Amino acid sequence: MDVRSVVGLDGVRRGMGDLVGGKAANLGEMVAAGERVPPGFCVTTAAHASGTVPAEPITRAYEALGAGRVAVRSSATAEDLPEASFAGQQDTYLDVEGADAVVDAVRRCWASLDNERAVAYRRANGLDRADVRMAVVVQRMVDADTAGVMFTADPLTGSRSRTVVDAVRGPGGAVVDGSVEPDHYAVDDGRLVDGAGGCLAPGQVVELAAAGRRLQGLFGSPQDVEWVHDRDGVLWLLQSRPVTTLFPLPPQDLPDLPRFYMEVGHMQGMLRPFTPLGLAMLQRMWTRWWGSVGFATGDADPDPLMVGVGGRLFVDLSAFLRSSPLRGRLPQAMDVYGPRARAAVEHLLDDPRFAPRPGLPFPASTGLRVAAALLPSAVFGVGHALARPRAARARAQAAVARLRALRGPGAGAGSASRLDWVTGRALDAMLGRDLTRVIGPVFAGIVTGTAPAALLRGVATREETDTVLGGLPHNVTTEMDLALWRIAERARAHGDLFTRTPPEELAARYLRGELPEVGLAAFLDAYGHRAAAEVDIGVPRWRENPAPVFASVANYLRLDDPEQAPDRRFERAGAAAGAALAELVPRALRRRPVRGAVAAFLMSRSRELAGLREYGKFAWLVPFAEMRRQVLLVGADLAGLGLLETADDVFFLDLDEVRSTVDGCVDRRSLVAERRHLHLRERRRRTVPGTLLTDGTDAAAALPSPAVEPGGLPGTPAAPGRAEGRARVVLDPSGARVEPGEILVAPTTDPGWTPLFMTAAGLVSETGSPIAHGPTVAREYGIPAVICVRDATTAIRTGDLLRVDGSAGTVVVVADAGDGPAATDPTDPTDLTDPTDLTDLTFTDGESPREG
Structure with missing residues (x-):
């Protein structure tokens, strides 16, 4: 031995x-x-x-x-x-x-x-x-008088300022296995704040917290500690290990702490972590755009407004929260992020650490410069769209056509020139005049879609005004989904091929030219620059890997009820909108003549403009895809030099690192391997705080949970109507399916998710905004949607019978999965074990593997 x-x-x-x-x-x-x-x-x-x-x-x-x-x-x-x-x-x-x-x-x-x-x-x-x-x-063994577990950070709220202790009389196994309810204690900065009484004296709790802080310092991270007091009251430490579930901390080296951050990626349907280059590109776009309108932040701002934490995108709202003129308006502004975000801000208004200060968060001169740069074109764009909606749409479409024609350096160009094009001319084109011509009609669409509800408060319900927005024409995402439906109709002649062949194999055969023509080439010409999580330049587009498109086609082919066909559902939603409009307008004019006239005009224009809500993002994603192609060519060059393993490794470097790798021939393979590992780890994170303080506290999670009926989950109404059906929990749309009549339960949604709406009877999501992509498309399909349902993908299981009320914003679990069909499909691709393959990271996880 x-x-x-x-x-x-x-x-x-x-x-x-x-x-x-x-x-x-x-x-x-x-x-x-x-x-x-x-x-x-x-x-x-x-x-x-x-x-x-x-x-x-x-x-x-x-x-x-x-x-x-x-x-x-x-x-x-x-x-x-x-x-x-x-x-x-x-x-x-x-x-x-x-x-x-x-x-x-x-x-x-x-x-x-x-x-x-x-x-x-x-x-x-x-x-x-x-x-x-x-x-x-x-x-x-220690002869235990008391024993238990200590966390040097609060595992529920993420606060690194709080130590929590659970304790019982005798051995601590009952705490670890959860078989008894322990005495609970909390210590903030060495001071006992919760848990007087119980089996531990205050001095013992403080002694434990001090030991925990020593261990945290020893190991360099918050610790999960098992401990025991012997019969003489002596403290013994049995085990210490890192707390693995905490969300990473935001920047700690900034002045004027603490800071308050809002996660904004979910507004674009993005809860999965960005690749490093994806995050860097959004930050570069942000600073370039603000600079173009007179608000100079600089690419290397030591105190940035936008930061990446755990690969997610957060915005620092601390200055607004502390600004006397603005702080009172901030809770209402948070409505688009959901009720928990608003409640968190309202709570922080009473926090002395965020006490009000005189003045604005920025110099008045800066505000005037920004207003002078933005207001004229915004007023003209909105006014032109309201006056001549057809001409405004044509103007926006012409701008997108010009963006489609944008091409980077061709064959033979060097990596440095490709990078120069991506960070220079391409960014300028994305943020330039053509995008401005798109944004005017988009803003007009938002106004016509949201203002009538406020104008008709007391005259019409929110459900009625939302019904007017059903079946909207001119929505590029709806048009994309209906184009997919037409592909599915053409594919019915080859039904077994498209329903029984795995999407990845179909994608490979398509790229080799081995599939029958069903219109996919034209679809990819129009929409191939899109994907789930598409705001991350590191994510492959459908043109590169059409497997998700084939998964959606197979999903549609399972529809056997003609009345549930997406085009019929869309038509019915449009007809209901017309009926609602015909009934609302006379009522509004009768009860509120002036407001009613304005609301009637805006509602009629909403049928021309509100569908453009999706067009702004669609427009800037067109050159984004060409930028990605150029970055991949840079990655291929670096891989050819042995500085990277594969071309898509380049997305695990930030912009400065890519530049230094090109200029200095720096070997980045070990750094990329580490970044891929961290990225995969964050991909597995099921919850991301929507509100975050400097010490790691999720400000919303620290609030009491609202009271709900038994079996109910509170949320925010996002698309009117009611539906009952079995849940289908989906964590990533690629390769997933929703059977006709099922309720889609998702962490978030962006346009890459919307093909699943075609067969869904309703939508439940953990994040979102009533004006974000998912709810907008849900309203147009006439399916109820409830958003901001906290922990929906873990509280609900595939197969649970749900009752969804998109008008009230509630979800009720009527019966659990054991009373219905099988909760999971063993053929669904859920393996995410390969940290070196970005394609797997993006396209292989489908439905939730949770089985109860």
Whole structure:
């Protein structure tokens, strides 16, 4: 047997993780730092690799420990890591006594490496079994008076300022396994703020919090600590591992802390993390646009308004929250982000850290310059669209045609010139005159779609004014979805081919020219620059990988009720809108003559303009696709030089890094591998805070949950109507399907999701805004939608029977999945285990793998 088969904890250090596993490495580091840790030893991975339990060395170490009762715990190499704790996934045995019993417990710990829950956990976290080795920790048992668990950050709100402690009388296993309700304590900055009484004295709680802060400093991140007080009241630390679920912190090195941030990516249907280049491009676009209207921020602003946190896009609203003239208006402005965001802002108005200050967040002269740059063209654009909607639409379409003709450097161009084009001429074209000609009609459409509800308050319900917006013409996303439906109709002659062949195989065959012509080429010419999560330049477009398009076609081919055909549903929504308009206008003129006349004009114009809501984003995505193509060519050049592994590795660098790689021939392969790993880890994050403070607190999560009826989930009304159907929980639209009559439950939606609406009876999403893409299209299809339903994709399971009220903004789980059809489809592509393949990251995850 290897002489390194057993080592004492006092000889273990953090860098020995490959030999002793994560748990033992942390314990050894704690011992070396002078913390009070029960003495013990570790059966190493070298012994596990041999396959034979080293009985004799274990016996000797056990006897040297003084024999008696011990705890035997797993310490795999994948345990207690920053990205995966493996908490409770492998076995622990307490009160083990006798050498033979200890040897047997070690053997059983080894076997638990492949128990069902550990296998499932590795699969969910993308860990390869071949990379995991098992060590085992044996420690003297402590005769517990009180015991429990401590987190040095609040796991519910994310606050790094708060330490929380759960404690019970006797051993702490009941806290870990959740079998009893423990006493709960909270400590803010060393001060007990919650939990007076219970089994711990205030001094013990404060002592625990101080120990937790020491461990957090030792390991460099918030810690999950198991502890015990012995019968003499002495504190022992049994285990410390990173808290793996916390959302990353926003910038900490800024003046005037704390800061308040709002996550804005979800307004574009973007909750998955951006690639580094995708985030950098949006930030560059932001600063370039503000600079063009007189608000200079600079590409390297030391105090930026827009920041990336965890790969998501946040905007710093601190200055607005502290501004005396503006802060009172901020809660109402948050309505577009949902009721929880508004409630969070209202709560922070009373927070002394955000006390009001005189003045605006920016100099008055800057405001005047911005107004002078924007107002004339905005007023003209909106006015022209209201007066001559057909001419305004034609003007916008001509602008998009010019953007389609934009091409970057051709064959033979160098990487430097391609980068210059992307960050120079292409950005100027995206943000220039052509986009301005699109934005005017878009703003006019927003006004005509939203103003009537305010003008007719007390005269018409919101449901009635929303019905007027059903079946809107001139919506580019609706037109895209109906074009997909026409492809599906042509594909019916080849039904088995398109429904039984996996979308990825169909995509490959299409690109090889091996499929029958059903109109896909024309579709991709018009819409191939789109994709789910399309605002990230790092995401492949449908033209590159049409697999999601084929998945949607297969979805449509399952429709067998002619009345549920998307074109018929769209027609019915339009007819209902016409009927509502005919009834509302006379009522409005009768009860509010002046307001009614204005509302009647705007509602009639909404049928001409409100559908353009989607056109602004569609327009700037046209040159965005050409910019992506040019960046990929740069990536191919760098891969050819051995500086990257593959062309799409370039999207895991920011703009400055790409430039320095091109100019200095810097090898970026190891950096990209690390970034891909982090990106995949963030892809698995199920919840993203919508509101974030400097210390990591999700301001909305810290609020009390609103009262709802049993089985009900509160949300925000987004598209009127009511529907009942089985839930289909989808985390990514690519490769997913929604059966006719099912309710689509999603984390967010953007135009890449809308093909799924064609067969859905209703929509439920965790984020969004009534004026965002998903609700807009839902209204046009005449399906009810409820948005901002917190944790919908985890609280609801595929197969649950839902009742959705898009007018009231409520979702009720009428019956769980056990009373209905199968909750999951084993053929759905859900594997996200390859951190090196961007195509997999983008296109292979479909429905939620959660089965209950």
